[in-house]
Amino acid sequence: MANAIDRRPGRLGRFLRSLLLPVAAILIALAIGAVAMWAFGDDPLVAYRGLWSGAFGDARALARTVRKMVPLIFTGLSVAVAFKAGLFNIGAAGQFLMGTVAATAVGISFPGMPAPLHVSLALLAGVVGGLVWGLIPGLLKVYTGAHEVIVTIMLNYVAALLAGWTVYAGGTEGQSPGPLWDPTARAVSESPDILESARLPLFFDPAYRLHAGVLLALAVVVFIWWLIYRTTIGFEIRTVGLNLKAARYAGMRVAWTVVFTMGIAGILAGLAGAIETLGVNWKFAPEFGGQVGFDGITVALLGQTHPFGIVLAAFLFGALDAGAARMQFESGVAQDIIQVIQALVLAFVAAPTLIRLLFRMEAEEFEVTTISQTWGGGSG
């Protein structure tokens, strides 16, 4: 142990080292993306310039990037918190949808309620929706041993179908429509717009559609950082993740920790859904689930499962999504290239982990520093 601590690089060195892998992954992915564009006869420079100006070029572009970043922060945190306890939450997509549906249900009800109360209640509904969907795999794991990967994947389908049903427009053979369906939408399956009083306040120019969820996201990031690294329960979560047997031997409540962690993960993804509904969409339609649940996995890995790293990773992915349309506009390159780049980033970030697991490498610096941090954090 002492030997390991001696070899430990300084604080700045460790920080730079932790940046190495993600930055390399991004650069390689962008380079391969450029080669792909070039191979199809497009000019990658024009495309990337368009991507840049669409993501950062002016105030509106920057607002778009930030708006796209917000749900990714939450789903990224959701996956990362579970990772800390050694759990693989692939269910952020389903938890997101349950949060969305719950927030929509509250958002379209209670006319005349004061705005602060209505917004809070709708957010709370999103929290509860995500919480329920996170607790199910947690409880199943603890009581039946069902693996959370399988359960969360299956619950994603359940959530998608359930959410779709709530706004189902009904069929010709008398199938009744879903409870949240908007009759004025006729054959279209969607909810009514949520009431004004349930919408998150907008900043600056309303045309920027930049909502208060941004502040909430940053606050939650700090809270999760505090929870994981500065509290006893956070210490337990990390210990369970690092060494289950040691945690049990040390008398920690392992089962309780697993359920608690999945609950937190569910809450985070559910909040993402609620905030997207109350801040951006103002209604629910089945196709609003989108990619953010799965992108959360990439964001969590790219951010090295650290809350602050996740903010950076979410910002990058938000920028890629925000700039895609301008990129196509400027260069004619199809926006699918963005998904290719994002998938490559995931591949390169996940690959070292994979290789380490494959060859059972001891990966000294990584694990030892983590453990020593743990003790430092736990006693502090």
Place this chain on the structure above:
Amino acid sequence: MSRKRLFFLMALLTLLALVLAACPAPAAPTAPAQEQEAAAPAEEAAEPLAEFKVGLVTDVGRINDRSFNQSAWEGVLLGAEQLGLPEDNVKYIETVDSKDYADNIQQFIDAGYDVIVTVGFALGDATVEAAKANPGVYFIGVDQFQAEALPNVAGLIFHEDQAGFLAGVLAAHLSETDIIAAVLGTDLVPPVVAFKEGYENGARYIKPDITTISTYHPGGLDVAFTDPEWGAATARQALDQGADVIFGAGGITGNGALQEVAAAAQAGQRVYCIGVDTDQWYTLPAAQPCLVSSAMKLITPAVADLIGMAFQGEFPGGNYYGEVGLAPFHDFEDDVPQEVKDQLQEIKQGLLEGTIDTGYNP
């Protein structure tokens, strides 16, 4: 410990495989087929012409989807060509996520575009909102019914009943059994009902006693247009009941019907099928063995015309009805007698002038 690692590893691998599989192939060359040859040499570009820009936002999907997105984009290209716009003045953005409609429209507004074409019913709300905020920009909303007319939005819609009527006339002439059929998407969608009513009334216009077997898909919007198996089974049933002309109007469901009829035609049966929306000879080559024509909504020329009108400053706000018609007969040119072709022409004229009524009243 090792078991846990193995689990984690397998989970990661599965995840990677999922993500990579979900990932579409890298950007296909996106320049859509621009088939119109330069019919007339581009007119001399007038001074303001160099500044006139036209943008298009697709519904979720590709610009070369062989359907509405592509037809509308070809309309933009045609309109630009007719005006003699420089190539760089027309651009498109493909929508990947339905949450981005407003953002994508805004890209063109920010870039100072004069005309923005938005394709598909789903973009209706975003289009009207953008139009209200930008009265100086013209919007063409393909397939977007305008409940209230704005001076700078033209909702391009079609008399589907007239297209169906022409298909019905053709079907009645071709049928020897005097039994024809239609395999349709759901009646939840008004245009589908219009196609059906027009088709039946068109057939009766020729043969008042003809038997028509029209079947709507029983499911909701989520499946009604994406159920080729049901379409094929329904077409098979109609063939068994003696129908020898079948009209398929309902997206992929209708395509399933057309393909079933094509299989029967290939087996030597004397049967025809009629497609819908675009010339399905090109969009569904598998139906060629039976495809005598298609009941088309002519999106391309209508978009081109509207762009021209916007340039002239004579933009028609509100609903704008595009032309409908039958697609060319292709390989079946000889199966359709000249008298029938002439009569179809007359009836089309009559429908346009209002002397013939399709009998469809929404």
